[in-house]
Amino acid sequence: MSAPKEEQVTILEELLTERRSCRAYLGTPVPPQILGRLLTMAQRSPSWCNTQPWHVTVIEGDALEAIRYDFADYVQTHSGETDFPFPERYTGEFLERRRECAWQLYDSVGIVRGDRHASGEQTLENFRFFGAPAVAVITTEADLGTYGAVDCGVYVAHFLLAAQSLGLAAIAQAALASHAPFLRERLGIPEHRKIVVGISFGYADDDHPVNGFLTSRADIDAVATVIS
Numbered sequence: 001m002s003a004p005k006e007e008q009v010t011i012l013e014e015l016l017t018e019r020r021s022c023r024a025y026l027g028t029p030v031p032p033q034i035l036g037r038l039l040t041m042a043q044r045s046p047s048w049c050n051t052q053p054w055h056v057t058v059i060e061g062d063a064l065e066a067i068r069y070d071f072a073d074y075v076q077t078h079s080g081e082t083d084f085p086f087p088e089r090y091t092g093e094f095l096e097r098r099r100e101c102a103w104q105l106y107d108s109v110g111i112v113r114g115d116r117h118a119s120g121e122q123t124l125e126n127f128r129f130f131g132a133p134a135v136a137v138i139t140t141e142a143d144l145g146t147y148g149a150v151d152c153g154v155y156v157a158h159f160l161l162a163a164q165s166l167g168l169a170a171i172a173q174a175a176l177a178s179h180a181p182f183l184r185e186r187l188g189i190p191e192h193r194k195i196v197v198g199i200s201f202g203y204a205d206d207d208h209p210v211n212g213f214l215t216s217r218a219d220i221d222a223v224a225t226v227i228s
């Protein structure tokens, strides 16, 4: 049994503690060498049988601007269509946690309760990628089913943490998977690849109030059971 590598543990704890979802970005592009390191680090993600079912389509520059221009219009004129079922309902503590983080978001930008227009506009920012200069769309192979999607979730976690370590900010966005046909068509994603989630990333606008809050977490007792 090897002892904890305290220096590494401290660095990881810091990265985990400091990471937060970023919803406002500077226009600065992500340099190619930083993108390369990010993808190389995320590629170390484990997966069942090492199948590595993820494929990541990174969109930047003019290609991203073209999609950014159209996506918000598209979602306002089309019904949602997903490759994986979205949650059917949120109840109990899940509903409470969802409400808490939604209100943190709305409070940060001065949206008052009941202002559906303003909250709708904030939601639309998802489809403008919150102004991020880069977006990664994560797909899985259809045949690998639920566990392929689980592997992609592991990939997303590695991607987010690797981004944090490289000084980048990021946000996972299921919203981007809510209109799968749009991205499938625009990015040329074949039918056998299923869209799991998107990640907008870049350099954080630290002065923007939307990046000014930290979400809470449930106590360990509420989520972990140790049986000995």
Ligand SMILES: Cc1cc2nc3c(=O)[nH]c(=O)nc-3n(C[C@H](O)[C@H](O)[C@H](O)COP(=O)(O)O)c2cc1C
Binding pocket: 019, 020, 021, 101, 126, 171, 172, 173, 174, 175, 176, 197, 214, 215
């Ligand atoms: C799979 C996944 C999907 C998410 N989808 C969205 C989304 O569509 N829009 C959004 O604003 N945030 C989205 N988030 C960000 C969560 O709201 C955020 O991770 C959560 O509130 C915890 O906050 P933190 O990331 O700042 O720690 C998503 C996060 C994950 C892991």
